[in-house]
Amino acid sequence: MPYMNVEEIEAALDALAASYPDAAQLVPLPNRTSEGRQSQALRIGSADVRAGNAVVITGGVHAREWVPSDALVNLAADLLEAHSRGTGLRYGGQRFLAEDIRSVVEELQLVLFPCVNPDGRHHSQTTEPMWRKNRRKVRADLGLHCVGVDINRNFDALWDFRRHFAPDSGVSASDDPCHPQVYVGPAAASEAETQNVVWLLEQFPHTRWFVDVHSYVPAVYHTWGFDENQTSDPSMSFRNPFFDGRRGRGNDSYREYIPGEDVEALRELGTAMNEGIRTAGEAAYDFEQSFSLYPTSGASDDYAYSRHFVDNANGKILSFTVECGRSFQPSWPEAEDVIREVCAGLIAFCLAAREQARRTTGPSV
Amino acid sequence: MSDEDLHRIELRAQTVEELRSFLDGIDLDLGCRPAVRRRSGEMVMEVYATMSQVNGLRVSRSASGVTVSVVENATQTGRARQAEVSSENRFSSGNRLSGQLPPSGLGIKE
Numbered sequence: 001m002p003y004m005n006v007e008e009i010e011a012a013l014d015a016l017a018a019s020y021p022d023a024a025q026l027v028p029l030p031n032r033t034s035e036g037r038q039s040q041a042l043r044i045g046s047a048d049v050r051a052g053n054a055v056v057i058t059g060g061v062h063a064r065e066w067v068p069s070d071a072l073v074n075l076a077a078d079l080l081e082a083h084s085r086g087t088g089l090r091y092g093g094q095r096f097l098a099e100d101i102r103s104v105v106e107e108l109q110l111v112l113f114p115c116v117n118p119d120g121r122h123h124s125q126t127t128e129p130m131w132r133k134n135r136r137k138v139r140a141d142l143g144l145h146c147v148g149v150d151i152n153r154n155f156d157a158l159w160d161f162r163r164h165f166a167p168d169s170g171v172s173a174s175d176d177p178c179h180p181q182v183y184v185g186p187a188a189a190s191e192a193e194t195q196n197v198v199w200l201l202e203q204f205p206h207t208r209w210f211v212d213v214h215s216y217v218p219a220v221y222h223t224w225g226f227d228e229n230q231t232s233d234p235s236m237s238f239r240n241p242f243f244d245g246r247r248g249r250g251n252d253s254y255r256e257y258i259p260g261e262d263v264e265a266l267r268e269l270g271t272a273m274n275e276g277i278r279t280a281g282e283a284a285y286d287f288e289q290s291f292s293l294y295p296t297s298g299a300s301d302d303y304a305y306s307r308h309f310v311d312n313a314n315g316k317i318l319s320f321t322v323e324c325g326r327s328f329q330p331s332w333p334e335a336e337d338v339i340r341e342v343c344a345g346l347i348a349f350c351l352a353a354r355e356q357a358r359r360t361t362g363p364s365v
Numbered sequence: 366m367s368d369e370d371l372h373r374i375e376l377r378a379q380t381v382e383e384l385r386s387f388l389d390g391i392d393l394d395l396g397c398r399p400a401v402r403r404r405s406g407e408m409v410m411e412v413y414a415t416m417s418q419v420n421g422l423r424v425s426r427s428a429s430g431v432t433v434s435v436v437e438n439a440t441q442t443g444r445a446r447q448a449e450v451s452s453e454n455r456f457s458s459g460n461r462l463s464g465q466l467p468p469s470g471l472g473i474k475e
Contacts (some may be wrong), residue, residue, distance in 0.1 A: 003450045011456035015467040062397060064443070066450075078470030089472040125450045129443020130371045130394075130413070170385070172399055174392075181394050217400045286402065293381065293399040293410070323397055327373075328439070329446040340471055 002332055003066050004073065005125060006037065006118040012073050013042045013114070020080040023105055030199055031192035033119045034136035039196055041113040042076050043204075044105055053357040054109035054207040055350060056200055056317075061151045061193070061212060061300065063120025063131045064328045067335050068213035071324065071342040072114035078343060079105060091344040094280035096351075104350045107357065111204055117151055117193050129329065134193055138177045138186065146178035149185035151193045152212075153296070155303035158226055158238055158247070159188035165226075169248030170294040184298055197300060201307065201317070209269070209353050210304035210319040213342060217323035218285040220273055220345070222266040223258065223305040225290030226297075230255035231263060239309060248295035256291075266318055269352045273320070276348025281341040290321060320349075370440035371413040377432040378408050387431040393418065413439060 004012065017026040027041040045052060057075075059068030082089045083105040088098045104110065115121060119135035133148030153173050158164040161184065165171040174182045189195055201207055226238055227247050236243065237257040246254050270287045278284035290301065301319040308316040322345065325338035371394060378384045381401055394413035401410045414422070416435075423433055456468060 003446075005451050005454075007454050008451055008456055011454050011458075012468045014458070015456045019467040065397060066446075073468055074470040074472075076470075077468045078472035078474075080467075081469060082472070082474050085474060087474040090475055091472050124443070125447055128440075129447060130440055170389070172395060179392075214397045216397065217402070219400065219402075221398075290398075293385065293401050294395075296398065321398075323400070327442075328397075329443050331446070332449045336471055343470065343472060 003125070003335065004070050006115060006122045009069055009073060009115045009118070010040055013040050013076070016042060016076055016080055020084055023083055024076070024080055027111065027200070027203070029113070029196040031195045033134065033192050035119040035122075037118045039113070039115060039118060041111055041200060044076060044079060044110040044112065045108055052107070052109040052206060053353065053361070054111055054204040055209045055211070055353055056111045056113070056204060056207050056304075057211045057213065057346065058113045058116050058197055058300065059213040060115035060117055060121055062214060063117055063124040063133065064129060065215040066121070066125070066329050067215050067325055067338050068342070069115045069121065070335065071213060071339040072112045074339050075343045075346055076112050076114075079110070079347070089347065091280040091340040094276055094344040094348070096347055100347070100351055103354055104347060107354050108350060109204060109206070110350065111200060111207070113197065113200060116197060120148070132181055133183065134191055136191065138183070148183065149191050150182045151191055152214075152300055153182050153184040153298040154189060154191050154194045155198075155298045155300050156188035157298055157303040157306050159184060159298040161297040164238070164244050165248040165295060165297065166246055171248050171297055172294050173297045188298065198303075201304060206315065207317050208315060208357070209349075210301065210317045211322060211346065211349065212300045212320070213322045213324060215323060215338070216325040216327055218325055219323045220270050220277075220285050220287045221290040221301070221321045221323065222270055223290060223301055223319050224256045225299050225302050226295050227254055227256045227291055229258045229263065229289055229291075231258060231260040233257060237309070238306065250291065250295075262316075262318065265356065266320075268356070269318060269349055270320060272352035273322070273345040273349040277341045277345035280344030281337060285322075366438060366441065368417065369415060370438050372416060372419060373436040373439045374412050374414050374419060375434045375436050376410050376412060377434070378430060381408050383430050384408055384410060387426055387429045391422070411436070
């Protein structure tokens with residue numbers, strides 16, 4: 001079974017929703033891409049979208065990272081089939097009981113958006129394999145023909161990197177519209193693909209966990225990507241303009257605030273995910289904070305987690321990025337192994353999320 | 366092989382600071398994200414560059430203490446992988462073989 005093309009991903013979601021109408025529902029995304037494609041997400045779980053604890057999982061943000069989209073469709077197919085048949089699931093040495101699968105499907109809302117950037121994926125799969133961004137013509141007005149915005153630099157999370165980060169931070173972002181990799185776009189959330197992810201988080205207001213699946217390192221990362229974390233000074237944060245121009249160096253006095261209880265919750269979830277990956281595959285992934293060599297701006301995971309700090313009407317979303325596998329486009333047999341790792345890790349993650357939900361709200365079923 | 370082909374490059378150094386100094390002022394493709402991993406007592410990261418960029422780095426930064434190794438021509442590998450992308454729509458309702466059968470995942474149902 002080769003990699004899915006972009007039409008197949010959408011058709012696969014259609015077919016899953018049609019085959020398992022009691023447990024799955026299509027969620028059409030409202031913003032068409034610049035090449036006219038309409039994307040879809042798939043909701044797995046209770047029919048009441050206002051109820052329950054939602055996990056939003058995205059993939060295919062970066063065009064050349066082919067495995068994540070296939071992995072999320074596989075995850076949906078496995079969960080729905082196992083739930084329908086009342087079986088468990090096994091990936092390598094990682095076994096999930098039928099009761100585990102039942103509780104993930106029935107106690108959580110799983111919102112899977114496998115292919116955020118279909119135009120880019122199509123271009124990478126047919127023309128330029130190393131293409132990363134979307135395919136919007138960003139400077140046609142000036143007679144230039146620069147194409148593409150990096151969706152994972154376009155979210156409204158310290159998007160204006162020149163203002164927010166230290167000039168010598170080495171922040172991984174560019175405001176050059178012709179930059180081949182990390183052009184941030186003309187404005188925060190300027191891109192249809194970014195807007196679709198934001199819309200999903202707003203459409204599912206009870207989202208408590210967010211995972212953006214990329215490739216590769218392999219590693220599991222948790223927020224923040226702005227700078228090293230600290231847990232003692234809430235005023236030293238991305239919201240405080242006093243620190244504009246000082247962030248992102250690492251090893252200095254600025255560190256990004258994160259509540260200690262969130263660090264513990266992130267660690268619990270990330271450890272569970274990593275244990276699932278390790279048991280299914282060859283070895284555990286690294287588990288670290290997003291900030292490492294350089295900071296990142298405008299990334300999806302930081303955006304999702306930042307929302308409740310910016311507006312306390314938003315619920316808190318604990319956020320992760322998975323960098324799966326060991327190359328962008330492994331041969332299909334290698335890709336299958338990575339897909340098993342990702343599926344095992346994400347189900348283990350969902351079970352840990354279910355435990356967090358039970359501690360705060362009690363079992364819903 | 367085209368001059369524009371991107372090659373997968375492994376950088377090895379003793380410290381993260383050496384890697385930062387090595388990369389300072391040059392604009393390379395850092396992969397999905399800039400990530401450094403400890404391997405066999407060394408700090409290792411992967412970047413992507415054309416061969417002319419690689420040759421320039423080897424000349425201009427030869428005294429940096431950073432080892433530069435070409436792993437593969439990633440563009441060429443990617444072109445080969447394009448043959449492993451489905452050329453049909455296996456899940457379309459109009460597929461004469463499958464109708465609209467849903468995909469079946471790789472997990473073993475037991």
